Amino acid sequence: MILCMISIRESVRVGRNVGTDPCLIKLLREVTVAQRSWTTICFCLASVYGSQAIANTACDASDPLTIISATDDGLYEETHGPENAIDGNLDSDSRWSNQSQGAPKTLLLDLGAKQTLKSLSIAWYNGDTRKSNFAVEVSTDGVAYDILLPEQASGGTSSALEAFAFDPVAAQFIRLLNNGNEANDWNSIVEVAAFGCGVAVDKPDQPVVTERRGSGMFGLDPEASPGENFDLLGWYVTTPADDDGDGISDSVYETALAAGWTDPRYFYTDPATGGMVFRVTPAGAKTSANTSYTRTELRGMLRRGDDTIETRVDGGYPNKNNWVFSSAPLSAQAASGGVDGKMTATLAVNQVTRLGKAYQVGRVVIGQIHAKNDEPIRLYYRKLPQNKYGSLYFAHDPEVGKEAWVDVIGSRGDRIDNPEDGIALDEVFTYEIEVKGAPEGDQIIPMLYLTIIRDDGSVVKAEPFDMRDSGFSVEDEFMFFKAGAYAGNNTSPEPETDFDKVIFYALDVSHDPAPAEGPALGAGKPDAPAKRAPVAATLATPGVVVNDSFTDGGRDDGADAADSNWLTTTASSAIEVSTGSLGLVSGGSGRGIRTTFAPQALAEGQTLQATFTFITPATIGEDRESAFRIGLYDTLGRAGLEADLSASSDTPNPLYDGLPGYMIDFDVNLADTAAANIDIRKHKQDTQGRLLGTTKGYDNLGGGGAAYQFAPEQTYTGVIAIQKLAEGVKIAGSLSQDGSILSEVSLVDEGSDVDTFGMLAFHVNSKTFGASKDTDTPDNGIDFTNVTIEVLP
Numbered sequence: 001m002i003l004c005m006i007s008i009r010e011s012v013r014v015g016r017n018v019g020t021d022p023c024l025i026k027l028l029r030e031v032t033v034a035q036r037s038w039t040t041i042c043f044c045l046a047s048v049y050g051s052q053a054i055a056n057t058a059c060d061a062s063d064p065l066t067i068i069s070a071t072d073d074g075l076y077e078e079t080h081g082p083e084n085a086i087d088g089n090l091d092s093d094s095r096w097s098n099q100s101q102g103a104p105k106t107l108l109l110d111l112g113a114k115q116t117l118k119s120l121s122i123a124w125y126n127g128d129t130r131k132s133n134f135a136v137e138v139s140t141d142g143v144a145y146d147i148l149l150p151e152q153a154s155g156g157t158s159s160a161l162e163a164f165a166f167d168p169v170a171a172q173f174i175r176l177l178n179n180g181n182e183a184n185d186w187n188s189i190v191e192v193a194a195f196g197c198g199v200a201v202d203k204p205d206q207p208v209v210t211e212r213r214g215s216g217m218f219g220l221d222p223e224a225s226p227g228e229n230f231d232l233l234g235w236y237v238t239t240p241a242d243d244d245g246d247g248i249s250d251s252v253y254e255t256a257l258a259a260g261w262t263d264p265r266y267f268y269t270d271p272a273t274g275g276m277v278f279r280v281t282p283a284g285a286k287t288s289a290n291t292s293y294t295r296t297e298l299r300g301m302l303r304r305g306d307d308t309i310e311t312r313v314d315g316g317y318p319n320k321n322n323w324v325f326s327s328a329p330l331s332a333q334a335a336s337g338g339v340d341g342k343m344t345a346t347l348a349v350n351q352v353t354r355l356g357k358a359y360q361v362g363r364v365v366i367g368q369i370h371a372k373n374d375e376p377i378r379l380y381y382r383k384l385p386q387n388k389y390g391s392l393y394f395a396h397d398p399e400v401g402k403e404a405w406v407d408v409i410g411s412r413g414d415r416i417d418n419p420e421d422g423i424a425l426d427e428v429f430t431y432e433i434e435v436k437g438a439p440e441g442d443q444i445i446p447m448l449y450l451t452i453i454r455d456d457g458s459v460v461k462a463e464p465f466d467m468r469d470s471g472f473s474v475e476d477e478f479m480f481f482k483a484g485a486y487a488g489n490n491t492s493p494e495p496e497t498d499f500d501k502v503i504f505y506a507l508d509v510s511h512d513p514a515p516a517e518g519p520a521l522g523a524g525k526p527d528a529p530a531k532r533a534p535v536a537a538t539l540a541t542p543g544v545v546v547n548d549s550f551t552d553g554g555r556d557d558g559a560d561a562a563d564s565n566w567l568t569t570t571a572s573s574a575i576e577v578s579t580g581s582l583g584l585v586s587g588g589s590g591r592g593i594r595t596t597f598a599p600q601a602l603a604e605g606q607t608l609q610a611t612f613t614f615i616t617p618a619t620i621g622e623d624r625e626s627a628f629r630i631g632l633y634d635t636l637g638r639a640g641l642e643a644d645l646s647a648s649s650d651t652p653n654p655l656y657d658g659l660p661g662y663m664i665d666f667d668v669n670l671a672d673t674a675a676a677n678i679d680i681r682k683h684k685q686d687t688q689g690r691l692l693g694t695t696k697g698y699d700n701l702g703g704g705g706a707a708y709q710f711a712p713e714q715t716y717t718g719v720i721a722i723q724k725l726a727e728g729v730k731i732a733g734s735l736s737q738d739g740s741i742l743s744e745v746s747l748v749d750e751g752s753d754v755d756t757f758g759m760l761a762f763h764v765n766s767k768t769f770g771a772s773k774d775t776d777t778p779d780n781g782i783d784f785t786n787v788t789i790e791v792l793p
Helices: 082-086 254-258 330-335
Strands: 002-006 017-019 031-033 036-038 042-046 063-065 069-071 096-099 105-124 132-139 146-153 162-181 186-197 235-238 267-269 276-280 295-300 339-351 363-371 375-382 391-397 404-409 429-440 443-453 459-461 479-487 500-512 543-548 575-578 581-585 591-601 607-615 624-633 661-668 678-683 698-704 715-725 728-737 740-750 756-764 781-792
Touching: 063 105, 069 082, 082 096, 082 105, 082 186, 096 105, 105 132, 132 186, 146 162, 162 186, 235 254, 276 479, 295 363, 339 363, 339 479, 363 429, 363 500, 375 429, 375 443, 391 443, 404 443, 479 500, 543 591, 581 591, 591 781, 607 624, 607 756, 624 678, 624 715, 661 715, 661 728, 678 728, 678 740, 698 740, 756 781
Parallel strands: none
Antiparallel strands: 002 042, 017 162, 031 036, 063 186, 069 105, 096 186, 105 162, 105 186, 132 146, 132 162, 235 295, 267 276, 276 295, 276 500, 295 479, 339 429, 339 500, 363 375, 363 479, 375 391, 391 404, 429 443, 443 459, 543 781, 575 581, 581 781, 591 756, 607 715, 607 781, 624 661, 624 756, 661 678, 678 698, 715 728, 728 740
């Protein structure tokens, strides 16, 4: 059979689809569409395999391109395989049909070589009575795909070939992503044709036929093990079993799992559907003494059975078994097994717990991204016993800062009404969890995306979640996917019979490839942060930025243009102000204060210097190492830093996390007087939410200077200065009295790009300066009499 099509002239507006009609050669004629005459130009597509398509290598035409194969996942309707979509036959019995069943289905077309693709024409089954939902992606290598046509619907007015035009694009592979139609979730295409130009390609002598899979749901085999139905070489499974009696839950690793291992108690094939069953009871062993809940859950293993690669390495650094964000340093990306990632799962929750404490009943984790210590996402399904439908929500547990909860469908509440748009037990749905870097200026922002696809084809998308301040974009961090049933209830009075059960029907993960080369892990800058967000900064001009002698007796920005606002860092009682001085009240409690100023972006050779004069109290502690700390930081434009804040080891403040900057610290009256020096430290992205309240969030770059001692009720002057160099920055610190330098130190942080500053902070540890921690009492801390911040040429 020879198929001949009417081609619409080149003036068709890009992106608009235009209906065309097939014709046989004997029916060539002028046709009229909507009272407008179109010129009939016929291109002949041979359905006989072995013929050669016309391809114009000069690319000055739009001719039919040979499609050498059309393939799918093998779950097509019997006799309606994907090869039918490119056989040149417009008979509706010669079609491709594949049911979505909760997830889009892909028809993959191969052009045989990289061509210039200019348009597609698709004949939809029953295309004159319903609209079909689809999107198109293209690739030159079959690995990285770009969106060509976003999600849309067919015209719904013709069963003939429907043309879709777009800007010319280089492509060899075309993915038609199909997601049902107006009537049901079936995807059916009678014929596909591609147009463009390029090189001549021979069609194979015989069509490429996709082997049909399975007899259960989604083509799964009810008689096969999970390892035979699914690719489990990239996973290991943990269950509540403790068959070896070591007190820890048992795990079965990739090779054995892929070879067919099952456990009829917790992990097996559903005999009706062929799905992979995860059953977890509140009773049973846990993964460690620190874990509160049991699980039957898969853990992603990028090593795929290669035991020479460790599951994880000491220090929390990535290896080829785990993946990282594209916002991580290049050294981490190169060391990892992949960059960014997407997990797609089709499943049904069949049972959840019904007994126990109200805040735990009915909840189960069905998918995760797990980091070294925390979870960028834990996806929960929860159905309360009195409700018909369940909810979906997720937790974002950052490395730094507080956990966040996001409702997606329904709510996570303990006593909510039945969510009318909720998901019922046994309802099949699909979730897609994806981390993808989003360019913003000169940096990459790690973004978390969650999409839910219901059994009726409807799509629910959570708001994209920005993870730039979550502390995961560092060198000593890694990720892995988890899927299954992770119990959220350990209080059921019937832990053996009150359980969670989840059946997976499809499970797939993908990652971008790791770069082939990068700096060695830990080389030079052990925890080099990803590029930070650009913030508008004043180009530094030599001169005074702040000169505050507190003559107005207030801590706010007074009438003097060089005054500054002074804010608390740790507690509201940290500041005491009087005419001519500003007190940092510490005594028996470690406390801090700070001031912000217009961000100063240093040019090469310029120095930002902060000079502070202070008076010590009557009581000075002894043997207090690194107890008086001063830091300069980039605020990254965080408006929250313009107010009084609090922070402690119990309640860290995420506003302080990841602020680029440096600190110097002074030892206070060490027992070994000769050991007293000045240390210089760099603020890391992986911090503690306490700014200067701890040194754990810093890299110690070095120290030095002459030994010194602090005497009571004496006046001292300290300096912290940062100079931008051609390659890095120079940091200096000093302590003086009566014009004489007692100690000074400086060093260079080579390669550092920290060159913008907008906040100065002070901190004194407990029992260092003063005997009282109460305001308006004597001997309660140090008093600053002047603070000057200036840019030196």
